[in-house]
Amino acid sequence: MSEVIGNHIIHKYLRHNKKFPHVLCPGCGHGIALGALIRSVHCLGLEKDDVVIVAGIGCSGRLAVYVDFNTVHTTHGRALTFATGIKMAKPHLKVICLMGDGDALSIGGNHLIHAARRNIGITALVLNNNIYGMTGGQCSPTTPHGSFSMTSPYGQLEKGFDVAELARAAGANFVARGTSFHAQQLDKLLIQALQHPGFSMVEVVSPCHTQYGRKNKFKGAVDMYKWLKKSATPVERYAELDETGQKDRFPIGVFVDNDAPGLEEQYYALKEKMRGRKS
Amino acid sequence: MAAGRKKKRKELFALGNEAVVEGALLAGCSFYGGYPITPSSEIMEVMAQRLPKNDNGVFLQMEDEIASMGAVIGASLAGCKAMTATSGPGFSLMQEHLGYACMVEAPLVLVNVMRGGPSTGLPTSPAQGDVQQARWGTHGDHSMIVLSASNVQECLEMTITAFNMAEKYRTPVVLLLDEITAHTREKITIPREDEYEVFNRVVPTMPPEWYKPFEETVRGVPPMPPIGSGYRFHVTGLTHDPNGFPTSRPEEVADLMERMFRKIDQFLPQVSLYEEYLCADADVCVVAYGSVARSAEYAVEQARERGVKAGLLKLKTLFPYPRAATEKVMGHARALVVPEMNMGQISREVKRVNNGRATVRALNRVDGQIITPSEILKAIMQV
Numbered sequence: 073m074s075e076v077i078g079n080h081i082i083h084k085y086l087r088h089n090k091k092f093p094h095v096l097c098p099g100c101g102h103g104i105a106l107g108a109l110i111r112s113v114h115c116l117g118l119e120k121d122d123v124v125i126v127a128g129i130g131c132s133g134r135l136a137v138y139v140d141f142n143t144v145h146t147t148h149g150r151a152l153t154f155a156t157g158i159k160m161a162k163p164h165l166k167v168i169c170l171m172g173d174g175d176a177l178s179i180g181g182n183h184l185i186h187a188a189r190r191n192i193g194i195t196a197l198v199l200n201n202n203i204y205g206m207t208g209g210q211c212s213p214t215t216p217h218g219s220f221s222m223t224s225p226y227g228q229l230e231k232g233f234d235v236a237e238l239a240r241a242a243g244a245n246f247v248a249r250g251t252s253f254h255a256q257q258l259d260k261l262l263i264q265a266l267q268h269p270g271f272s273m274v275e276v277v278s279p280c281h282t283q284y285g286r287k288n289k290f291k292g293a294v295d296m297y298k299w300l301k302k303s304a305t306p307v308e309r310y311a312e313l314d315e316t317g318q319k320d321r322f323p324i325g326v327f328v329d330n331d332a333p334g335l336e337e338q339y340y341a342l343k344e345k346m347r348g349r350k351s
Numbered sequence: 352m353a354a355g356r357k358k359k360r361k362e363l364f365a366l367g368n369e370a371v372v373e374g375a376l377l378a379g380c381s382f383y384g385g386y387p388i389t390p391s392s393e394i395m396e397v398m399a400q401r402l403p404k405n406d407n408g409v410f411l412q413m414e415d416e417i418a419s420m421g422a423v424i425g426a427s428l429a430g431c432k433a434m435t436a437t438s439g440p441g442f443s444l445m446q447e448h449l450g451y452a453c454m455v456e457a458p459l460v461l462v463n464v465m466r467g468g469p470s471t472g473l474p475t476s477p478a479q480g481d482v483q484q485a486r487w488g489t490h491g492d493h494s495m496i497v498l499s500a501s502n503v504q505e506c507l508e509m510t511i512t513a514f515n516m517a518e519k520y521r522t523p524v525v526l527l528l529d530e531i532t533a534h535t536r537e538k539i540t541i542p543r544e545d546e547y548e549v550f551n552r553v554v555p556t557m558p559p560e561w562y563k564p565f566e567e568t569v570r571g572v573p574p575m576p577p578i579g580s581g582y583r584f585h586v587t588g589l590t591h592d593p594n595g596f597p598t599s600r601p602e603e604v605a606d607l608m609e610r611m612f613r614k615i616d617q618f619l620p621q622v623s624l625y626e627e628y629l630c631a632d633a634d635v636c637v638v639a640y641g642s643v644a645r646s647a648e649y650a651v652e653q654a655r656e657r658g659v660k661a662g663l664l665k666l667k668t669l670f671p672y673p674r675a676a677t678e679k680v681m682g683h684a685r686a687l688v689v690p691e692m693n694m695g696q697i698s699r700e701v702k703r704v705n706n707g708r709a710t711v712r713a714l715n716r717v718d719g720q721i722i723t724p725s726e727i728l729k730a731i732m733q734v
Contacts, residue, residue, distance in 0.1 A: 087585075090596055121581050126425075137585050137596060142578045144428065145587035145597075146421070147451050153418040157425025157433070158578060160409045161382055165429075165579050183421075186414040343403055 085110045085120070087140045095134045099293025101252025101278030105199055106135045108255055108276075109168065112262035113141075124167045126155040128175035130206045131280075132199040135170050149180025152187040155194045163336040166266065169196040174204045174212040177233050181213070184273075188242035191270040193334035197262075198235050198273065201280035209283030220287040235275040240328045245270035247328040251277040253300035254324065264326065270334040277304065277322070361541040367506040367533040368393035368436075371462055371526075373541060374510030375434055376401060378549055380460075382433035384411045384422035386441060389474045390530045391464040394436040407431075416441035420448035420461070427457040428586060430577025432514055436462035439472060442481055442488070449523055450489030451588045453611070456565070456573070458517035458552055460510065462526045464533040465641075465692075467719045476719030477530035479641055482696040485525045486670045492608065494615045496524045496622060497670040501644040503537045508547075509667060515550040516622065520615055521572045527669065529692065531642035531721055555582060564595040565607065571614030615671065623673035626665040627680070629655065633662025635731050636684040638677065638701055640666040643690050643722050650727035661731050672700045681709050686734035690714040690722045710734055 096102055113123055120141055127136035129148035136143040142165075146154045151169045159167045176184050176198045187194060203221055204210040211221035214232040221228065239247045246268040250258035258276060265272040279285065279296035290296045307325035310318065333341075365373065371394050375383075383398040395412070402408030409426065413419040419435045426433040437445060442463045452459055465481045467473025481488075485497045496516050500509040506528060513524040555562050555574040564584040566573050576582040589597040590604050598604065615622060629651055630636060639647040644665045654661035664680050666673060681687065687709055689698035698713035705711050714730045716722050 089594060120583060121579055124578055137587070140583060142583050143585045144425075144578075145585065145589065147447060147588055150417060150421045150448070153413065153421025154425035154428075156411070156413070156418070157382070157384060157422030157427075158429045159425075160411055160422070161426040161429035161431045161433075162577070162579050182414055183418055186418070339403075339409070343408075346404060 081114050082107055082110050085114070085139055087138060090138055094138055096131065097282045099279070099281050099296075100131070101201065101276070101280070102131055102135060102199055104252040104255050105197065105258065105276045105278055106139070108258040108262055109197065110139065111259050112266055115259070115263055116266055118166055122164065122166055124155070124158055124165050125170060126151045126158065126167060127170040128172065128180065130172040130175050130204070132170050132172035132175065149175050149178070150183060151175070152180065152183040152194065152196065156187060156190070156192050159193055159336055160339065163193070163340060167194045168266075169194055171196065171198050172205075173198060173200040173202065173214040173235070177213040177235065177238070185238065185242040188239050188244040188271050188273065190335050191243060191245055191332055193270055193336050195265045196271070196273045198275045199278045200235060200275055201278050201284060202232070203280050203284040205280045205283045209287065221284070236327050239273040244273050244328060245330045245332055246272035246326070248326045249275040249277065249322070249324045251300045251304050251324060252279060253297045254304060257324070261326065268331070269337060270330070270332050358543060360543055363539050363541065364536060365503060365539050366393055366536050367500070367503045367528060368464070369397055370503045370506035370539050371436065371510045371528070372397040372401060373539075374507035375460070375514065376405070377542070377547060378432065378511045378514035379551070380432045380434050380514065381405065381407045382409045382423065382426035382431040383435065384413050384419045384426065384433070385435045386413055386416045386419050386437070388438045388441045390466055390533050391436040391438045391462065393533075394462060416444035417447060420445045420452070423459050424448060424452050424455070424457045427459045428455070428578050430580070432458070432518065434460040434462065436464065438464045438466050439468045439481060440470065442484065446488040450491060450493065452523040453489065453493040453495070454588050455586050456521040456575070456611070457523065458521050459523050460513045460517055460526060461523060462510070462528065465527060465529045473719040475530065477642060477692060477721060478717065478719065479527075479529055479643070479692040479696070480717070481527065482669060482693065485527055494522070494612045495670055496520070496522060496615060496668070497527060498524060498624070498667060499527045499640045499669055500532055500667070501641050501665060502532065503535055504539045505667070506532060507539055507541070511547055511549070512624070515548065518550050518552040519572070520618070521552065521575060522615065527641065529641045559583070563593045565591060566593045567606070567610060571610045571617065619671055620675070622668055622671060623676060624667035625673050625676045626667065628663040628665065630662035630664060630680050632660055633680065633684050634660040635686045635688065635734055636662045636664055636680045637688045637690065637727060637731065638664045638666065638697070639690055640669060640697065643692060646722050646724045647690060647727050649724040650731060653724065653728050654731045657732070659731060666697070669697065672704070674704050677701060677704045681705060684709060686710040686712060688712045688714060688727065688730045688734060690727050690730070692716055692722060
């Protein structure tokens with residue numbers, strides 16, 4: 073990436089006929105993630121017509137409408153199922169799923185593990201803000217133990233999911249975690265994810281100070297980004313830390329990097345083979 | 352063509368479920384996404400064999416019925432003629448995405464082989480309990496085309512019809528079979544290429560920058576390009592404006608809802624399919640659908656032998672309810688008998704159309720057994 077990519081590039085990919093302003097709060101991390109996605113698509117030189125964004129429901133789901141690709145805003149948690157149909161029908165398309173944590177892990181948890189197991193050629197972005205933002209700040213499956221939300225007013229008793237570990241265990245080809253604070257790293261992670269065959273998943277830790285922050289002693293958006301800066305640790309360094317060092321930190325970087333062929337590749341190869349046998 | 356010898360029609364000894372697959376492939380189905388469930392599984396199994404051999408066929412077994420419908424809608428948006436098949440419990444799960452398909456106007460065919468319910472119910476026994484669910488199962492006000500078939504040949508023909516209607520009106524179409532129709536094996540004839548019509552969705556021809564994905568048209572059906580063909584637009588389950596962007600402005604919401612109803616309602620005569628059997632002079636008319644219609648046909652013949660002028664109105668379209676056809680037989684019949692394997696889901700519609708004019712006698716059975724000709728005959732003789 074020799075070229076410095078500024079905002080003027082992003083403007084090329086926004087829909088000129090969509091009514092702005094957007095739905096996101098000031099200080100939200102989702103816009104940074106969307107910017108990173110646009111920059112990575114631009115760096116890879118993908119045609120707008122060949123990119124499909126399939127989004128779920130929630131703040132993350134609303135991102136799709138602003139970008140000038142083929143965009144599908146689906147139902148809560150089911151984005152991956154639609155994406156699976158699109159990818160199998162049109163394997164040449166770059167299918168990208170935008171999901172939130174409640175979306176991908178709670179209502180859509182089944183679809184996430186099966187998309188990973190199936191190793192279908194989709195790039196999934198899980199924008200994890202540890203909360204249900206759009207519905208008003210209820211706890212999600214990634215809300216950390218002990219933290220507060222509208223539906224855990226006395227502290228969350230359940231443990232949160234580790235999204236990356238879940239995707240790894242389910243068999244995803246490429247698993248990475250970035251944050252909205254480490255925007256340049258996120259660009260690189262997304263470029264890697266988009267180039268991978270099979271199922272790739274990038275978790276983006278994206279702060280929601282409006283709903284999560286204000287209930288959990290973050291004074292504002294800046295505080296949350298400071299928290300990301302402090303606690304996000306490169307995966308190599310995180311591994312060297314002892315248990316006390318790992319406490320209050322989480323690893324970022326690439327966790328899984330395999331090259332197994334995607335389901336659609338295998339399916340169309342099978343069809344080709346069967347046709348060969350016929351003639 | 353008078354002297355020309357036509358190619359012989361292919362004949363098969365097939366299950367209703369297998370006939371559905373034959374019909375779907377003739378109609379150009381190129382995507383199947385599903386989840387196994389008795390008594391519809393044969394549709395999926397035969398699709399798994401056939402679709403990979405087709406030039407552009409894709410078969411996918413999904414993790415559940417919700418995902419199946421998601422994949423089917425995704426494939427439909429990508430330009431495929433797509434279908435799935437299920438039974439009661441799966442049909443309940445599919446309701447979520449059936450509504451989404453209505454909202455984004457995605458053509459698809461959903462075959463529901465009805466079994467006893469509610470819940471897990473009677474997995475291997477016939478019923479007709481999902482009729483109103485097919486019409487109203489998904490939330491929100493919407494239009495819906497629901498078809499049915501009563502024998503194996505009809506399974507094939509109605510599947511083709513279902514695909515044609517889905518493509519023509521850009522809407523999901525539900526085909527209701529019951530366990531008896533689906534698991535009856537009988538001889539069917541595969542129509543020759545010139546004997547059936549296949550309709551493909553209208554695609555836009557204007558330059559992409561002029562295209563508005565949900566714009567008003569004369570038929571009320573906007574053209575639909577496949578994803579990735581240069582027409583980039585937004586598809587959403589939110590109420591949207593003609594550009595496809597979310598809106599809550601009352602006039603735009605009203606326009607969308609009105610168009611989505613009108614696109615089907617204004618073609619009511621074309622959508623309402625039915626068959627009349629000895630109806631012309633009937634005093635007593637049986638209104639039936641699915642496997643029960645076969646019992647009814649025999650009962651009508653028996654009644655005629657006994658001197659009662661009986662007739663049969665066999666419904667092939669269940670929704671929008673064929674009002675005109677029912678009113679026509681009501682013109683001369685003094686009584687209508689409506690046998691169903693439920694507690695009266697279509698007799699409710701018949702009574703609504705009848706509005707107190709003729710006697711409507713519902714004949715219901717919900718014990719997982721078919722309604723026999725003698726039961727229907729008894730009802731005919733009684734009224």
